[in-house]
Amino acid sequence: MAELRARLGLTETQVRSGPDRLVDLDLLRPSRDSPGALRAVSPDLGLELPLRRQEEDLTSRQAELARSKAAAVRAVSEFADLRPDTEVDGAERLVGMDAIQSRLEELAHGPAREFTAILPGGALSEASLEASRPLDRRALGRGIEMRSVYQDSARNDPATLAYTRWLTEKGSQVRTARTARSCRPAC
Incomplete structure (x- = not known):
């Protein structure tokens, strides 16, 4: 030795x-x-077995990777309607003030003739109302017909109620609804 x-x-x-x-x-x-x-x-015979094992391991890993990719594709497609800022069943879903503000700016400057919005969640924040007023004023000034449906509880918020009154004074149609089936004038 x-x-x-x-x-x-x-x-x-x-x-x-x-x-x-x-x-x-x-x-x-x-x-x-x-x-x-x-x-x-003999090295040519002796090395064949470890190389075969490595190939089998690689094949197994590739199969596992393929299964993982397929599972990821399924998960993404199943939950696609939960992604922010996507279209679902012909309606845009915007999440966050920045996304909403950007889309309102596009709409205020675009060639639209009508703007319809459903605003769930009750009262709007002061920031939201302040950001919306100049855009709504510009759209109304261009002759765009505006229709909005708020949740009934928005009637209990003085700022949101004042805003909806301002919108109706400018020619917009504003309604509130307890459910998707009921709708009544906001002011």
Whole structure:
């Protein structure tokens, strides 16, 4: 063993673990001629098995990746209608003040003749009302017909109620509804 260590420049542990590693790689196998001894396997045959194992592992990983991709595609398609700023069943779904403001700006400058909005959730924030007023004024000034449906609870908010009165004074139609089936004038 000392001669082998010196010749290879390895430690005793490395020299002792070498045959175990070669057995693991199927490059050394038990000898039939000398029980307890090992015999070398031809490298072209010995390397075939580890390469085959790697190929099988790679094939298995590729199949798992394909299954994961398919699951991701299914999840995205199933929940597509929950994504913000998307169209669902012919209606735009805008989430957040920035998205709403951007879309209102586009509409205020666009060639539309009519603007219809359903505003669920009751009262509007002061920021929302302040951002909407100049855009609504511009749209109404261009002759765009505006119709809005608010949730009934918006009647209890003085700022939202004042805003809807301003809209109706400018020619808009504003209604409130408890449910999607009922609708009545806001002011």
